[in-house]
Amino acid sequence: MSAETLAAAAARPADRDPGAARPVFEGPRVVELLNRTRETLAVVAAPSWPRPGLLAVPAGAGRPGGVVVAELPPVRAQRLGDASFCAVHGTRWPYVAGEMANGIATVELVTAMARAGMLGFFGAAGLRVGAVEREVGRLAAALGERPNWGVNLIHSPGEPRTETAVADLLVARRVPAVSASAFMELTPAVVRVSAHGLTRDAQGRVRRSARIFAKVSRTEVAAAFMAPAPAPLLRALVEQGRLTADEAELAGRVPVAEDVTVEADSGGHTDNRPLVTLVPEMLALAEAAAREHGYDRSIRVGAAGGLGTPAAVAAAFALGAAYVLTGSVNQAALESGLSVDAKRMLAEAGPADVVMAPAADMFELGVRLQVLRRGSMFAFRAERLYQIYAAHAGWTQVAPLVRGKVEREIFRASYDAVWEETRRFWLARDPEQAARGERDPRHQMALVFRWYLGMASRWAIGGAAERRADYQIWCGPAMGAFNRWVAGGFLADPAERSVVQIARNLLEGAAVVTRAQQARCHGVAVPAAGFGYVPRLLG
Ligand code: FMN
Structure with a gap:
């Protein structure tokens, strides 16, 4: 030339x-x-x-x-992640729509993702076992033998029976992929899901019947999932007849989870850690685990948290993520189980319109999660309740003026009426909680305050417009970043936000951003717009 x-x-x-x-x-x-x-x-x-x-x-x-x-x-979006991800999970793209509790990640959302060649997890957390069973049945009927769909198994230290029952259900219904989340240590339930159905193929390699994804943000938890299941747990499961000796033996040779989703600052429960520090740390951990235990294949590390733009997705892959997982942006999608009213609020959010607020499930421990701030008083009111709880031994100890304000402005009912409703709820779900509430005024106050936190989620899901100012909508900064990105284009309209178009545009845009970086590495002057991507309807 x-x-x-x-x-x-x-x-x-x-x-x-x-x-x-x-x-x-x-x-x-x-x-x-x-x-x-x-x-x-x-x-x-x-x-x-x-x-x-x-x-x-x-x-x-x-x-x-x-x-x-x-x-x-x-640059093909299909190839941005680890090739083995698509091969093992039967997807075209290395992309996952994360579980969203209380069925917000619906059967329709998971089905749409699977049919489009991606993977989605049903949001089983917070649902009764019967409801999970019904929805898993619908998923199995819709998706048949497809390998690319899954269900969340959430660790429930307060309700271990529910955790075990959901785990047993996932095993019995042969759910192909399971996302294990909120675990602080391994439990018999998650180990059984991981080890059940392990066999060897003709080449002697261990084959799984259920593929476990572990959602983690701490290295000690990640290390537990990257190691083989502990021998005492396996032995106990064999003694109880819940695993065969062969399964237990094979479980000693493979990691509990071969896909580890590293969760940085995200919507919902989060340690607010930055992805750029977390992914390299976890990749090193995965490498060390493979060496230490002599695995014949590597553990994939996926990235979640803050992914709402093509640039963020490209950055996650550039860090070495094998796949990406999104959450907040899918809550605004057509297929999500959130009310149209609340989705409209999400569509108006900017990246800074989020805040940490007390969590209903671990309220007494002061655990917090990330929610939408714009348009809702929830975070402020939940925080007020937590402060009252932290400072008092029981409701009667609270100053009358404060009590009146809480009843009028937050509960819109008397404390006694809320306790009565709460007591009935716990009598049906876990009678010991109701009994403890009768005996222990501080515990009773916690249960009553948790009523507000729980109802605030339900109001947002159901679209109780008269309670809009109380909506609890889990959300991370990715949502606002997404809104800024799509402003002016077809995805700005909540009615156009299908979970598949969101995913395809994020991925296609990430391919463009990746190419822009390649060109820049060779001296081409790439303008700022080269690191962006205008959303379009992708077939
Ligand atoms: N993660 C879980 O493991 N279990 C859940 O039940 C769950 N519920 C969620 C509900 C909502 C509304 C949102 C926004 C997130 C939830 N997540 C849950 C976390 C997501 O699966 C995902 O990991 C996270 O949202 C990714 O971060 P991002 O929000 O920045 O995209």
Whole structure:
């Protein structure tokens, strides 16, 4: 290829595709070329040019202008993650829609993801076992033998029987993928789901019947899932007849989870940690576990938390994530179980419109989670209740003025009426809680305050407009970042936000951002718009 001056290149008559005929050097034409991720691009340079240019390379076309200093092959969104992810889980894309409690990640959401070649987890947390059973039945009927769908198994230290019952259900219904979350240590329930159905194939490799994803944000928990299940737990399960001796033996050779989702600052329960520190730390841990235990395949580390734009998704893959998992942005999708009213509130959020607030499930311990602040007083009111709880031994100890305000403004009912409703709820669900509430005034106050926190989620899901100011909507900064990204385009309209279009646009955009970085590495002047992507309807 002969060298050519910039002036000569610019003077060359454009053929049917200007980008293919002449190099481009700056501005929107660079952005336009970078968006063509399915084509090979060439970076061309000449001594007399101030900077390298970008050139499309269609088959058979010449390469006028300068010397080719680099060829940029097509960047396919399918290939941004670890190839084994798609092979093992039967997906086209290394992308997961995370579980959202109380059925907010619905059967419809999981089904849409599976049919589009991705993976989704049903939000089983907070639902009664009977409801989980019904929804798993619907999923199995809709998705049959497909491998690319799953259900959340949430650790429930306060309700161990529920955890075991859900685990047994997932095993019995042969749910192909299970996302284990909120675990602080391994329990018999999660170990059974992991070890049940382990066999060897003809080559002697261990095969799984259920693929466990562990959702973690701490290294000590990650290490437990990356190691083989502890022998005493396996032995006990064999003695109880809940695993066979062969399954237990094989479980000693593989990690409890081969997919570990690292969760950074996210919607809902979160340690608010940054993804950029967490992913490298967990990758190193996975590597060390594989070495220590002599695994014949690597543990995949996926990234979650804060992923609401193509740039964020591209960054997660650049960090080494094998796959990405989103949450907040899917809650605003058509298929999510949240009310239309609450979805509209989410669509108006900016990245800073989130705040930490007390969590209903671990209220007494002062555990907090991330919620939408804009348009709701929930975080403020829940915080007020937590402060009252922390400072008093029982409701009667609280100053009458404060009590009146809480009853009027937060409960909109008397304390006694709320306690009566709460007591009935616990009598049906866990009578010991109701009995303890009768005996212990401080525990009773906690249960009553937790009534408000629990109802605030229900109001948001059901769309109780008269309680809009109390909506509890779990949400991370990814939601606001997403809104900024899609502003002005078709995804700005909540009615257009299908979970699949959200995912496809994030992935396609991540491919563009990845290519922009490649071009920049070879000296091309990539404008800021080159690191963005305008959402479009993708087929
Ligand atoms: N993670 C769980 O493991 N179990 C849950 O029940 C659960 N419920 C969630 C409910 C909502 C409304 C949201 C927004 C998140 C929830 N998550 C849950 C976390 C998501 O699965 C996902 O890991 C997280 O949202 C990713 O971070 P992002 O919100 O920044 O995208």
